[in-house]
Amino acid sequence: MDIFQVIRDRRSIRKYKDTPVEQDKIEQILEAARLAPSWKNMQCWRFLVVRDPAKRSALLDAFPDDNPGKKAIATAPVVVLVCADPAESDVENGIAYYIADTAIAFEHLCLAAHAVGLGTCWMGWYDEAVIKARFKIPEQIKIIGITPLGYPDQEPKPRPRKELSEIAYYDAWPSN
Numbered sequence: 001m002d003i004f005q006v007i008r009d010r011r012s013i014r015k016y017k018d019t020p021v022e023q024d025k026i027e028q029i030l031e032a033a034r035l036a037p038s039w040k041n042m043q044c045w046r047f048l049v050v051r052d053p054a055k056r057s058a059l060l061d062a063f064p065d066d067n068p069g070k071k072a073i074a075t076a077p078v079v080v081l082v083c084a085d086p087a088e089s090d091v092e093n094g095i096a097y098y099i100a101d102t103a104i105a106f107e108h109l110c111l112a113a114h115a116v117g118l119g120t121c122w123m124g125w126y127d128e129a130v131i132k133a134r135f136k137i138p139e140q141i142k143i144i145g146i147t148p149l150g151y152p153d154q155e156p157k158p159r160p161r162k163e164l165s166e167i168a169y170y171d172a173w174p175s176n
């Protein structure tokens with residue numbers, strides 16, 4: 001699939017088939033994340049792939065009931081915790097780059113998943129402390145986001161985006 005088509009057609013998937021995800025596909029999308037650029041190439045990201053159904057269930061009550069993706073955490077055959085070690089990145093101009101580094105890797109993962117027919121949904125609304133405790137994730141590690149991973153059981157319509165004219169400027173910041 002052409003990269004522009006992958007970018008265009010990716011959607012947040014919140015309904016999954018129970019079809020298992022092949023291990024080679026999991027490795028293929030993790031490999032795409034591994035190749036992401038990062039601050040001084042320090043690669044602060046870590047990925048915790050949760051396949052064990054009991055362990056996936058242990059994640060559930062860390063998500064608020066009104067999180068629209070909560071059900072996907074229960075039903076997708078795989079859940080990936082995308083984490084970062086801030087000590088393996090830096091802060092410059094007030095920007096903590098571990099977030100940017102790991103977000104890029106996360107999006108590589110989401111796009112690669114879509115390219116091999118799998119769905120993802122970046123989720124950021126959960127109780128990080130609860131999940132860290134359950135999975136014995138070390139104190140200094142941050143969970144940047146969590147995604148279900150599996151074969152989509154829905155084809156969501158595209159969500160709206162701002163027009164390019166609203167967000168991209170040439171040569172000067174627009175005056176208001």
Ligand SMILES: Cc1cc2nc3c(=O)[nH]c(=O)nc-3n(C[C@H](O)[C@H](O)[C@H](O)COP(=O)(O)O)c2cc1C
Nearest residue numbers: 010011012067068069070121122123124125126159
């Ligand atoms: C940082 C971030 C956090 C998000 N958190 C959640 C979440 O907790 N639950 C959820 O259902 N979707 C979550 N989303 C998905 C967005 O709602 C979704 O990307 C947006 O509505 C655009 O839809 P699309 O991904 O299908 O294009 C999150 C997305 C991002 C980038």
